Amino acid sequence: MGGISVQTTPVPGLLVVHLDVREDPRGWFKENWQREKMVAHGVPDFGPVQNNISFNGRAGTTRGIHAEPWDKFVSVGSGRAFGAWVDLRAGDSFGAVFTVELTPWVAVFVPRGVGNSFQTLEDATSYTYLVNEHWRPDASYAALALDDPTVAIPWPIPLAQSEVSAKDLHDNPRLAEVVPMPPRRT
Amino acid sequence: MGGISVQTTPVPGLLVVHLDVREDPRGWFKENWQREKMVAHGVPDFGPVQNNISFNGRAGTTRGIHAEPWDKFVSVGSGRAFGAWVDLRAGDSFGAVFTVELTPWVAVFVPRGVGNSFQTLEDATSYTYLVNEHWRPDASYAALALDDPTVAIPWPIPLAQSEVSAKDLHDNPRLAEVVPMPPRRT
Ligand SMILES: Cc1cn([C@H]2C[C@H](O)[C@@H](COP(=O)(O)OP(=O)(O)O[C@H]3OC[C@@H](O)[C@H](O)[C@H]3O)O2)c(=O)[nH]c1=O
Ligand SMILES: Cc1cn([C@H]2C[C@H](O)[C@@H](COP(=O)(O)OP(=O)(O)O[C@H]3OC[C@@H](O)[C@H](O)[C@H]3O)O2)c(=O)[nH]c1=O
Numbered sequence: 001m002g003g004i005s006v007q008t009t010p011v012p013g014l015l016v017v018h019l020d021v022r023e024d025p026r027g028w029f030k031e032n033w034q035r036e037k038m039v040a041h042g043v044p045d046f047g048p049v050q051n052n053i054s055f056n057g058r059a060g061t062t063r064g065i066h067a068e069p070w071d072k073f074v075s076v077g078s079g080r081a082f083g084a085w086v087d088l089r090a091g092d093s094f095g096a097v098f099t100v101e102l103t104p105w106v107a108v109f110v111p112r113g114v115g116n117s118f119q120t121l122e123d124a125t126s127y128t129y130l131v132n133e134h135w136r137p138d139a140s141y142a143a144l145a146l147d148d149p150t151v152a153i154p155w156p157i158p159l160a161q162s163e164v165s166a167k168d169l170h171d172n173p174r175l176a177e178v179v180p181m182p183p184r185r186t
Numbered sequence: 187m188g189g190i191s192v193q194t195t196p197v198p199g200l201l202v203v204h205l206d207v208r209e210d211p212r213g214w215f216k217e218n219w220q221r222e223k224m225v226a227h228g229v230p231d232f233g234p235v236q237n238n239i240s241f242n243g244r245a246g247t248t249r250g251i252h253a254e255p256w257d258k259f260v261s262v263g264s265g266r267a268f269g270a271w272v273d274l275r276a277g278d279s280f281g282a283v284f285t286v287e288l289t290p291w292v293a294v295f296v297p298r299g300v301g302n303s304f305q306t307l308e309d310a311t312s313y314t315y316l317v318n319e320h321w322r323p324d325a326s327y328a329a330l331a332l333d334d335p336t337v338a339i340p341w342p343i344p345l346a347q348s349e350v351s352a353k354d355l356h357d358n359p360r361l362a363e364v365v366p367m368p369p370r371r372t
Contacts, residue, residue, distance in 0.1 A: 024351065025349055026240075026242055026243070026247045026249070026349050026350075026351065027240060027241040027242040027243045027247065028240070028241045029238065029239070029240045029241075030238065030239055030240075031236060031237075031238055031321065032237045032238060032239045032314075033236060033237040034235075034236045034237075034320060034321075035235040035236065035320070036235070036320050037320075048234070049220075049221040049222070050217060050219060050220045050221065051217075051218045051219040051220075051237065051314075051316065052215065052216070052217055052218060053215070053216055053218045053261075053263045053290075053314070054212075054213060054214070054215045054216075055213040055214045055215075055263065055264055055290065056212055056213040057212070057213045061212045061213065063212065075239075077239045077241065077263035077264065077312035077314055078241055078263060078264040078265075078310055078312040079264075104239075104241065124264055124310055126263035126264040126312050128218075128237075128239070128263055128314060130237065134220060134221070134222050134223075135217065135220075163211055163212050164212075165210065165212065
């Protein structure tokens with residue numbers, strides 16, 4: 001195996017994982033998550049129990065910003081997305097933002113309490129993630145408006161031209177109204 | 187949640203899982219693997235440690251037939267594939283075949299020792315799977331030629347028009363030459 005590498009970011013505990021993607025005439029192959037190698041590189045041994053996939057038909061589809069009370073390991077299986085994360089945990093880093101393009105070569109470990117969102121940059125983008133708690137329809141957690149003016153995420157495609165769910169368009173508060181999630185576990 | 191359902195097949199331990207896919211104007215969302223619900227429906231609590239993704243550029247890309255010594259949970263994150271499995275474990279069911287179309291609604295649990303393969307039915311098909319052992323480049327396991335005349339898998343696209351790796355084209359024996367994998371664990 002060639003190598004993977006892991007980088008820290010301005011959001012404590014949020015890690016960018018550079019994957020080893022093998023290309024050939026068929027397409028490409030990657031170990032998207034590999035417990036042993038990733039733990040050796042500093043990714044938490046987070047114990048996933050669920051794998052979710054969202055398929056997004058058109059470029060410009062935007063989902064978020066959701067800070068569920070479980071950790072996530074996110075990446076793409078086809079297409080590309082602009083990923084954006086906002087720290088919604090109580091503490092000094094509340095409101096810190098990080099963005100990176102999710103190509104097949106890039107995965108992100110998102111600690112619980114950090115708001116997760118993405119906008120697809122190509123049609124037919126498949127977004128896949130592992131989580132370490134089972135989803136509960138009644139789970140309560142912080143969310144943030146995609147167009148919050150304080151964090152001002154530089155969405156590549158204007159939100160007005162974007163496909164967004166009714167919930168994400170109307171129900172999520174601005175940063176000042178967010179009830180912070182519990183502080184970072186150390 | 188609406189329901190999932192799980193079906194047995196002629197290959198002992200090989201299970202078809204019908205997933206609950208939620209469609210909306212953005213595309214679709216699925217719990218591709220959900221430990222608790224799936225175990226309640228009879229899927230083994232197999233303990234994945236690795237998630238692999240292969241992206242396949244063109245319809246007709248064919249990969250297999252590989253019977254690695256670990257269990258797999260396979261599905262698609264975009265596109266569609268024709269999936270084919272051949273039992274390569276020592277015992278009465280050696281040579282038994284099962285095929286099903288892998289749409290976003292269908293996942294398959296493949297027990298170790300069962301040969302796994304697929305042919306993509308659309309361009310840009312992302313094939314994703316979870317396994318419960320870390321891959322080792324030197325792992326030894328049974329493989330079977332894609333064009334084996336005994337099992338005679340009815341590939342929708344002729345193999346001659348298909349993108350296949352050099353290894354899968356030349357290195358895999360016919361059924362009569364396969365050294366069987368260990369029998370099914372009970
Ligand atoms: C997250 C989740 C959702 N669902 C259902 C509820 C809806 O019927 C459907 C889609 O749910 P949404 O809340 O609209 O999900 P989405 O807006 O896509 O957000 C999800 O993907 C982006 C992620 O940032 C976010 O954490 C996650 O909640 O799937 C499940 O059945 N299980 C789940 O785990
Ligand atoms: C399976 C695997 C492969 N690799 C590397 C080896 C090659 O450089 C590259 C592609 O490997 P191939 O052996 O060509 O994989 P492929 O033909 O796609 O077969 C895989 O996908 C289809 C599955 O049926 C099969 O089990 C699995 O081996 O990835 C890894 O680094 N890790 C892995 O887990």
